[in-house]
Amino acid sequence: MEPIVDARKIYKRYYIGQPNELEILHGVDIKVYPGEFVAIVGASGSGKSTLMNILGVLDKPTEGEYFLDGVDVSNSDDSELSAIRNKKIGFVFQTYNLISRQSALKNVELPMLYAGMSGRARARRAKELMAMVGMEDRMDHNPDELSGGQKQRVAIARAMGNNPAMILADEPTGALDTKTGRLVMDIFHRLNEEHGKTIILITHSPELAEETQRILTLSDGVIIGEREGKGHAGA
Amino acid sequence: MLVLENILLALNGLRANKTRSILTMLGIIIGIASVITIMTIGNSITSSVTNQMNSMGAANITLGVQQKSSGVEEDARGMSFRRGPQRDEMRDEDYITGEMVDDLLTVMDDELDVALRSHDLGNGSITDKNNKGSVNVSGVNNDFIKNENLEMVAGRIFTGKDQKEARKVAVVSDKLISDVFKIDNEEALGKQITVVIENQYKHYTIVGVYHYDTSKEVYSFSSDRATNMYVPLLTAFHEHHTKERYRDLEITVQDTSKADDTIKEIERYLNGRYFRNNESFEVVGFSMASMIQSYTEMMGTLSIAISVIAGISLLVGGIGVMNIMLVSIQERTREIGTRKALGATNSSIRMQFIVEAIVLCIVGGLIGIVIGLIAGYVATPIIDEEATFYAPINGILMSVGFSVAVGVFFGYYPANKAAKMNPIDALRYE
Numbered sequence: 001m002e003p004i005v006d007a008r009k010i011y012k013r014y015y016i017g018q019p020n021e022l023e024i025l026h027g028v029d030i031k032v033y034p035g036e037f038v039a040i041v042g043a044s045g046s047g048k049s050t051l052m053n054i055l056g057v058l059d060k061p062t063e064g065e066y067f068l069d070g071v072d073v074s075n076s077d078d079s080e081l082s083a084i085r086n087k088k089i090g091f092v093f094q095t096y097n098l099i100s101r102q103s104a105l106k107n108v109e110l111p112m113l114y115a116g117m118s119g120r121a122r123a124r125r126a127k128e129l130m131a132m133v134g135m136e137d138r139m140d141h142n143p144d145e146l147s148g149g150q151k152q153r154v155a156i157a158r159a160m161g162n163n164p165a166m167i168l169a170d171e172p173t174g175a176l177d178t179k180t181g182r183l184v185m186d187i188f189h190r191l192n193e194e195h196g197k198t199i200i201l202i203t204h205s206p207e208l209a210e211e212t213q214r215i216l217t218l219s220d221g222v223i224i225g226e227r228e229g230k231g232h233a234g235a
Numbered sequence: 236m237l238v239l240e241n242i243l244l245a246l247n248g249l250r251a252n253k254t255r256s257i258l259t260m261l262g263i264i265i266g267i268a269s270v271i272t273i274m275t276i277g278n279s280i281t282s283s284v285t286n287q288m289n290s291m292g293a294a295n296i297t298l299g300v301q302q303k304s305s306g307v308e309e310d311a312r313g314m315s316f317r318r319g320p321q322r323d324e325m326r327d328e329d330y331i332t333g334e335m336v337d338d339l340l341t342v343m344d345d346e347l348d349v350a351l352r353s354h355d356l357g358n359g360s361i362t363d364k365n366n367k368g369s370v371n372v373s374g375v376n377n378d379f380i381k382n383e384n385l386e387m388v389a390g391r392i393f394t395g396k397d398q399k400e401a402r403k404v405a406v407v408s409d410k411l412i413s414d415v416f417k418i419d420n421e422e423a424l425g426k427q428i429t430v431v432i433e434n435q436y437k438h439y440t441i442v443g444v445y446h447y448d449t450s451k452e453v454y455s456f457s458s459d460r461a462t463n464m465y466v467p468l469l470t471a472f473h474e475h476h477t478k479e480r481y482r483d484l485e486i487t488v489q490d491t492s493k494a495d496d497t498i499k500e501i502e503r504y505l506n507g508r509y510f511r512n513n514e515s516f517e518v519v520g521f522s523m524a525s526m527i528q529s530y531t532e533m534m535g536t537l538s539i540a541i542s543v544i545a546g547i548s549l550l551v552g553g554i555g556v557m558n559i560m561l562v563s564i565q566e567r568t569r570e571i572g573t574r575k576a577l578g579a580t581n582s583s584i585r586m587q588f589i590v591e592a593i594v595l596c597i598v599g600g601l602i603g604i605v606i607g608l609i610a611g612y613v614a615t616p617i618i619d620e621e622a623t624f625y626a627p628i629n630g631i632l633m634s635v636g637f638s639v640a641v642g643v644f645f646g647y648y649p650a651n652k653a654a655k656m657n658p659i660d661a662l663r664y665e
Contacts, residue, residue: 095569
């Protein structure tokens, strides 16, 4: 089976050619296959964020190759990268990153808007997705009228907007209490199990990582360990 | 599609930040409002002045005999000489005679229409029993009467014979008939009336009655207003024992737009032919059309001055918009980062913020237009009572256009800055 994420020998350096040149990633190899739920764990400063930016094509590696869903994205230009982020990747951030002046529904519509979908089709799909995360009652509320857990559910619905190849979740429960965090994790499991969505979870929490199928441990810019997780025990 | 979404988003943003938006738009509001106010007042007054001047006879040229300016003059050969002693009193030979007018009308047949010949006999009074009425008596030709647009309610205007034979007939107003004689207009026809002008009794037979239009009154402080009484032209000259001659008279022209050229030609012709050897007097002409023209030019100059001021105001307003857009983009860095992560291209981010700047400017412009129209509506009657409100459509369209242009011009730089943000830095921005 073709991997969805196929990153080979990824290096990332900053301040290249200057005395303070800094190498954050020292040749990382990652393969993630369709339908997998993978966790990347590591302490802060291990290069997690940098790796996530590269996997999410928000940033380009200094060296190395990255095939996303079979396409080499290492040499894509800005607008190609925008299209890739739009269609292939669904981002879920620790801080939700909802647009505060727009209703929850409009937030969910955003990726579809940028994909050029018509207004009616957008609204229909956005409502379906809101129902999927159990937010159909609060679609017309602005984000500042929602609790943290509700915001994160809206953000997950938004990430699913264009039915991406994978969801990239960066500490999605980091700002939530244990109970709501659990709720959000359950949604990820459901997306993975029921919808077959490929999910990469970036976290520093070993407990959350254990719930996934495979755990990659990142330390000082290299993958130092790879093992199977315990998987989802069921809600 | 995206544009519509962006417009809605921008309007939402305006509503969310009302105070800030209004303050930002203030420069544009003031700029546009001042232009629209001035244009409204200008247009309203111009149209009223033009109407007034037209009703006073813009198509007419007034010719008058004027004392020549004294001093050194240059003759045709370029020799300068001092004028001889000048007379102040007009003599017989200094007047424009009827023959000169006839000659002029024949020679300049293509340019000129008719001469509105009249000779003023002065103010007179008419008494019947205890009733007294006053009249301004003037001898006129039929072209003059036609030009007055009188509405005849009884009888007729003068016949050719009345004019040629200098008959003692008169056309008077219905006001005079009802005020003094208290009879029907029809009954007044054929009635002998006696007019006292400067202690002289003059007798006329009424042949026509016209309707006195009170709405044409310029001054209305006297209820005992003198109305016009017309007699045949030659009759009036005979009363003064003179031949047909004028100190001034009006001539209508075929083409109003060429009035200035026509005046010059008339002056050249009459002065060259009849006043060549007259050391003291000459013929000069002027027309309402040329006055309207100079008035319009003056308004044009004023408009340019106002436009410059408005331009400066719009420039300042535009800089304000640019400033607030830069602040807004700074504040919304994370939003921009998020949008990019969700797949927004640089150009869609750029468009979002340009549209936002344009919306800001257009809303400001529309507020300015409304304020300007209201201000103009209020101010116009204060400046000129007779002026009717006239919305400057061109000005409104231009204002909207300028608002868009200011939005695009001053929105581009901030929008481009937003578009070029690095998504990672933007997402991480606190």
